[in-house]
Amino acid sequence: MTDAALAPARDPAAETLRRFARLRLWIFGIPALILAYLVYVFFAFEGPRLIAEADGENGRILLADMVSYKVHVTRDHRDGSVEIAMEGERKGRYPEGEAPDWVSLSPGETVVQLRDGHVVTLIGEAETRFEVPGYGTITAIASRSGGVETTYPEGPLPDWINASGNRVSITTDAGRLIITRSATTVMRYFPGWELFFFTLDSPYQGLGPGELLSRAAGGEAAAIWQGFWRNDMWRHREVAWAIFETILMAFIGTFGAALIALVTAFFAARTFTRFALVRQVFRRLHDFLRGVDGLIWTVVLSRAYGPGPLTGALAMMLTEIGTFGKLFSETLENVDQKQIEGVRSTGAGALTRARFGVIPQVMPVFLSQILYSFESNTRSATVIGAITGGGIGLLLTQAIITQKDWEEVTYYIILTVLMVFAMDALSGWARRKLIKGS
Amino acid sequence: MADIPLSPAARTADPAEGYLELVRTRRLWNGVGVLLFAIFMVSAFLTANGRNAGGFWNGLPNVFDFPADVVSEAWDKAALLPGLLWQFLPSLIETVNIAAAATLIGALVGAVLALLVTRGLAPAPRAVGVIRRLLDILRAVPDVVIALVLIFVIGGGPVPAMIAIALHTVGAMGKLFSEVAENASLGPVEGLRSVGATWSQRMILGVIPQVAPNWVSYGLLRFEINIRASAILGFVGAGGIGYDLRNAMSWGPGRFDEAAAIFLLLFATIVTVDQIGGAIRQRLTRGAAL
CATH class of the missing domain: 1.20.5 (Single alpha-helices involved in coiled-coils or other helix-helix interfaces)
Known part of the structure; x- marks a missing residue:
């Protein structure tokens, strides 16, 4: 067996x-x-196509532009007038008749010296000559009817020249030349961020820090600050507002949601709501708010409220009510009943029991969760801002979509990262303080 | 010796008096805190309200207009709905693929970086600080920024979104994974070292088996987050269902049935992934076998 x-x-x-x-x-x-x-x-994801079509051109432009700026010399083909402007922007324009030392203006002919012996000469209203050392001289005549007619030196066209009937683009290390039917633009690159502190129309443009300090000490501090703060090209004032707006969105979204969830969580917690039906209703409400993504809430609310920080804040709030409601109700189900019994034994009602029996137990946990979300919501507020149109997210998307001011994009990215770091440090500091029990 | 004054409260004859005084001060401070918070909250709300295109109270009656339009249009064209759901299914799959690939790549890279910065496991302790800062930066840059820049560099489509989400995932996973690995027992690692195992062998055989359940659990949670991120990035122009939603919205009234179909698909996906992920995570953290 x-x-x-x-x-x-x-x-x-x-x-x-x-x-x-x-x-x-x-x-x-x-x-x-x-x-x-x-x-x-x-x-x-069509990887093979992407690899085949990959060309570093845009990447190179972006990297170069992030740490340098360009000065545009633009000639209008209608009247032959020449305009010199930083980044081609109206606010960075040189006054009429003035030019940097690498451009010589004379009636009917403008000579632009680029680096390494590259010279562009703008002749008359629509004729252009570009001398490229080691290659030869390119001449072009543009007209409204005939497009751009270009003659190149002998031999095959190099790949840094991009030509079609209406547009010729020549990109060299020394600078770029773009000729269209209506205008010729020469761009010369310089390292650094142009006019970051003061614009050309400010009396403080081009002064060194020592000079500025002594002038500030001499009573011009307010004017110097105004010159910087109201800089039209970098818009420091608007950027500071945008950062503030983003934090504002995160603040309202996080703490507003926490306040509401603090109430709804009691109805969703088994230990506080005996009626299964009520409990289920609130739980499903939390699930619904969380499940309908922030994106959908943003889209729905922007129909009612239009663009702005409030729309983003409310959208964030709705999703966060769902998240906090779930987290809070789970915490509430785990509270120690003895403390509540103690308060009940004095004849306290439900509200008093919640205030003195429950809140002191759960508040540190709740606050820690709220602060943690606050930091991550600052980041979300950037993304939501890009959709609803508020805060630094909006500035970022606008600057990226224009695809030219990459140094501004870099500036905004640096500020955004610093903002997130600061919020991270702040929430970490507050949480540590909380755990220690201040 | 007995009458060394400890505090003003201890000196009073009646201990209850001292206690009540303590309570009063604490209440006062709590009250000040609550009041400050309330002022902050109200002024924040008013500022945001003032800078918004439509005010809160004016817009409030309209909040349900759009959902009502969507529902009524979807109801009128209910017969078309299954067809629309089918039509947008490929975009939904793209959105899920973006999230899944980003999570996988991000978690794999994040796992390696996590082991490189974990105290006691790091092969090059000097590099720890640098890699940690790198992870911090990866976490801090919002994914929409990276996605938009990449759209410029390599063109639209799912790849920029995937890279952007993956980079953020590397930062987040690197930190979380390393926190888990810090609690791993060093016994197996020491044992493997004593028989001459290389660093990668020690990690694969000594550490990974210990931390795998927690890592997978965090990875699933990140996948849930990434699906939402992938839908949002689509709206900004990176393909997937978010992109379709933006197109459907820009057509305006008359085409809201498409928006309804996309809302339904997105909602169903998020809830399904949350539920499945939650169930698996619960099993993993409770120690049951997969």
């Missing part, structure tokens, strides 16, 4: 080996699955 009872027991060695085999299957199977999935995604 004992033999029969033992018979079903399998050979332990074989059993172990079988388990090893199964484990091995998992260990090699999972990476293989991940790899297979990534290969599938590569083709689903």
